[in-house]
Amino acid sequence: MNILLVSAEYAPLAKVGGLADAVAGLAGALAARGHDVRVVLPAYGAIVDRAAEAGFRPAGGPPLALRTGTVFRRAAWLERPRATRGPRLYLLDAPEVFAGDIYDRAGGPPLALERAALLAQAALLLPQRLGWPVDIVHAHDAHAALVPVCRRLWFDAAVLPEAAISVLTIHNLAHQEIHPLDALAALGLPATALAYPGLLEFHGLANLMKGAIVAADTVNTVSPTYATETVAGAEFGCGLEGALAARGAAYRGILNGADYRSWNPRADRALPAPFSAAAIAGREHCRVALRRELGLVDVAPGRLLCGFVGRLVAQKGVELLLPLLERLAEDGLGFALLGSGDGALEERLRALADAHPGSIAFVRGFDDALARRIYGGSDLFLMPSLFEPCGLGQMYALRYGAAPIVRRTGGLADTVVDAALPDGDGFVFDDARPDALLAALRRAEALWSDRSGWAALQQRGMRRLFDWDRSAADYELMYTQAAVAGQAAGRGGHVRG
Numbered sequence: 001m002n003i004l005l006v007s008a009e010y011a012p013l014a015k016v017g018g019l020a021d022a023v024a025g026l027a028g029a030l031a032a033r034g035h036d037v038r039v040v041l042p043a044y045g046a047i048v049d050r051a052a053e054a055g056f057r058p059a060g061g062p063p064l065a066l067r068t069g070t071v072f073r074r075a076a077w078l079e080r081p082r083a084t085r086g087p088r089l090y091l092l093d094a095p096e097v098f099a100g101d102i103y104d105r106a107g108g109p110p111l112a113l114e115r116a117a118l119l120a121q122a123a124l125l126l127p128q129r130l131g132w133p134v135d136i137v138h139a140h141d142a143h144a145a146l147v148p149v150c151r152r153l154w155f156d157a158a159v160l161p162e163a164a165i166s167v168l169t170i171h172n173l174a175h176q177e178i179h180p181l182d183a184l185a186a187l188g189l190p191a192t193a194l195a196y197p198g199l200l201e202f203h204g205l206a207n208l209m210k211g212a213i214v215a216a217d218t219v220n221t222v223s224p225t226y227a228t229e230t231v232a233g234a235e236f237g238c239g240l241e242g243a244l245a246a247r248g249a250a251y252r253g254i255l256n257g258a259d260y261r262s263w264n265p266r267a268d269r270a271l272p273a274p275f276s277a278a279a280i281a282g283r284e285h286c287r288v289a290l291r292r293e294l295g296l297v298d299v300a301p302g303r304l305l306c307g308f309v310g311r312l313v314a315q316k317g318v319e320l321l322l323p324l325l326e327r328l329a330e331d332g333l334g335f336a337l338l339g340s341g342d343g344a345l346e347e348r349l350r351a352l353a354d355a356h357p358g359s360i361a362f363v364r365g366f367d368d369a370l371a372r373r374i375y376g377g378s379d380l381f382l383m384p385s386l387f388e389p390c391g392l393g394q395m396y397a398l399r400y401g402a403a404p405i406v407r408r409t410g411g412l413a414d415t416v417v418d419a420a421l422p423d424g425d426g427f428v429f430d431d432a433r434p435d436a437l438l439a440a441l442r443r444a445e446a447l448w449s450d451r452s453g454w455a456a457l458q459q460r461g462m463r464r465l466f467d468w469d470r471s472a473a474d475y476e477l478m479y480t481q482a483a484v485a486g487q488a489a490g491r492g493g494h495v496r497g
């Protein structure tokens with residue numbers, strides 16, 4: 001099949017969180033299964049230098065003139081000579097709109113909307129420009145959500161040359177891109193798309209994610225449990241539970257995989273020593289080195305070191321951890337915490353780390369190499385998320401030998417097996433309360449003192465396989481089913497083998 005993925009992130013070039021890893025992992029796995037995979041990503045100001053170093057150059061051909069309402073924006077494609085098989089990346093270079101960072105806060109909602117509109121138009125025009133008959137146009141998350149919407153509107157108006165199937169993958173339903181109706185009308189979308197019960201109308205506003213849920217030929221999210229949670233009610237559905245439920249069998253959960261070519265402790269150059277499940281000795285070196293690197297001198301060699309890597313936002317359950325940190329540090333446990341986000345959370349972590357410098361280390365920022373050393377040098381990995389569409393941190397922690405402690409929600413429930421079960425590889429708790437997290441930590445401490453029991457748990461975790469190839473096969477099936485349904489409904493859908 002000819003498959004076009006559209007995303008705001010793509011690892012390693014443009015990464016804020018798991019979206020980047022997930023889209024890159026899926027693209028690679030689909031390409032390895034023989035598909036012609038192309039990916040559209042904005043050339044943000046913050047990444048253009050890195051992109052140039054990586055060999056991206058302006059593509060030939062006439063400049064792109066993209067229109068958002070009455071405003072024309074000049075844009076161009078950046079490409080690199082194709083060195084290997086695998087996905088081909090096209091960077092949309094529109095400096096007036098994509099200057100700055102991946103999620104530019106200064107520009108506010110109007111900029112986010114213009115970015116979404118430009119990305120969708122450019123992506124939908126790319127196949128024609130390449131003379132490449134696309135079968136599947138696959139949008140990821142709200143930033144790309146105008147892709148299925150515009151495809152539906154444009155296809156109905158016979159503007160798109162090819163009758164491609166459109167797909168939406170929801171990586172996080174909490175980010176929907178909600179804008180005033182008149183801001184969307186100004187993009188030139190027909191009034192019917194904005195009027196109740198139109199594609200985009202949402203309680204008197206316009207909701208890009210909702211539009212894509214309605215317009216896409218098929219929709220999925222990134223774990224079976226999160227799919228169930230999001231249709232069950234507003235707590236996880238964030239107001240879109242009805243729209244999702246209305247899609248019936250055309251909405252499903254497909255678990256993300258982990259890209260073990262990148263996340264492999266045997267060949268990870270960020271680690272001070274290589275190791276694997278079969279040759280674990282190097283891991284002890286990583287544990288000691290991490291303590292030294294972060295100045296965790298008060299953590300006795302025999303005590304647990306707990307790691308955390310993630311965006312510091314309410315979703316990640318940092319509020320459950322904060323009230324426990326001081327007491328646990330005084331008990332002799334150590335903490336290696338890496339993240340950035342909410343300023344108040346950053347400040348509280350900073351204060352705790354300042355008060356207990358030998359036991360609590362907090363590094364503010366984004367640091368991929370340190371993240372890898374935390375996965376490889378911690379004994380436990382904390383992921384007490386309030387909700388988690390899939391979560392990749394726990395998968396990486398398992399492979400790198402840090403037993404995850406997770407809340408039973410979304411993809412965490414689908415990937416971590418509690419130590420109480422025969423094939424357990426981590427610790428799972430239910431209630432979103434600090435005492436529930438503390439009880440799980442105490443269970444971990446108890447098992448930690450049983451060295452052979454801990455080693456067996458760790459071995460099981462390191463040998464778990466979250467295989468992108470299996471997930472890509474599920475996506476293939478979803479594409480094919482959507483194409484068959486599209487043909488039956490007279491909406492095109494021609495899928496090459």
Ligand code: ADP
Pocket residue numbers: 016017018019021309310311338339340365366367368371390391392393394
């Ligand atoms: P989310 O997508 O909600 O951010 P995931 O667990 O799916 O959460 O993915 C997070 C990814 O981002 C992981 O690869 C994690 O290692 C990485 N990550 C998050 N925060 C940081 C950080 N501050 N520094 C380095 N890597 C980070």
